[in-house]
Amino acid sequence: MEVPAVRLPGDPAPGGAPEGPADPGEAAMSLVGPKGDVVVTGGAGFIGSHLCDRLLKEGHSVLCVDNLSSGRLENVSHLKRNPLFRLHIVDVCANKDFLPEGPKPVAIFHLAGHASPVDYATRPLETLMSSATGLHHALDYAMD
Numbered sequence: 314m315e316v317p318a319v320r321l322p323g324d325p326a327p328g329g330a331p332e333g334p335a336d337p338g339e340a341a342m343s344l345v346g347p348k349g350d351v352v353v354t355g356g357a358g359f360i361g362s363h364l365c366d367r368l369l370k371e372g373h374s375v376l377c378v379d380n381l382s383s384g385r386l387e388n389v390s391h392l393k394r395n396p397l398f399r400l401h402i403v404d405v406c407a408n409k410d411f412l413p414e415g416p417k418p419v420a421i422f423h424l425a426g427h428a429s430p431v432d433y434a435t436r437p438l439e440t441l442m443s444s445a446t447g448l449h450h451a452l453d454y455a456m457d
Contacts (some may be wrong), residue, residue, distance in 0.1 A: 343371045345420045347380030347383060350374045352412065354405050355443075356426035364422060365389060369397055376418070378411065380404040382439070383427050405447035412454055423451045 344367060345351055351368050356377030357363040361384065368375050374397045377389055381402060392398040403411050405425045426443040427433065433440055 348372045349419035350351035350415060350416050352376045352378060352418045352421045354378045354447060357389050358424060359382060361424040365392060369395055376401060405450055406442045409450040409453040411450055421451050421455055423448050
């Protein structure tokens with residue numbers, strides 16, 4: 314009695330090409346598209362650091378920009394060994410030239426800002442500035 318062949322995800326289809334990702338949990342699509350340089354403002358925050366992880370796993374070069382007012386070095390310390398990861402400690406509100414010279418990124422994720430109701434009450438201007446002015450500077454950089 315012949316046992317029918319079982320094909321798993323990632324196995325070549327009849328004709329040779331693999332079907333879908335080898336790991337069913339693996340994302341079939343990148344967050345950004347083609348691999349390239351990506352900037353994450355607020356990258357040392359909780360959400361930003363996880364985004365940096367994901368982008369690095371996709372093979373992107375990541376520039377994490379954070380002034381550490383609410384982000385933490387501990388959130389990105391495990392990434393320092395990755396040659397595709399760079400940390401730039403600077404305030405995105407300082408000026409539009411907050412990024413170091415280099416190739417233009419394929420994407421900028423603007424996550425800089427305080428994301429806590431306590432911060433909204435105790436640091437209202439800083440919260441507004443990092444969200445609005447920081448975004449303005451990121452957009453200016455992208456458009457130059």
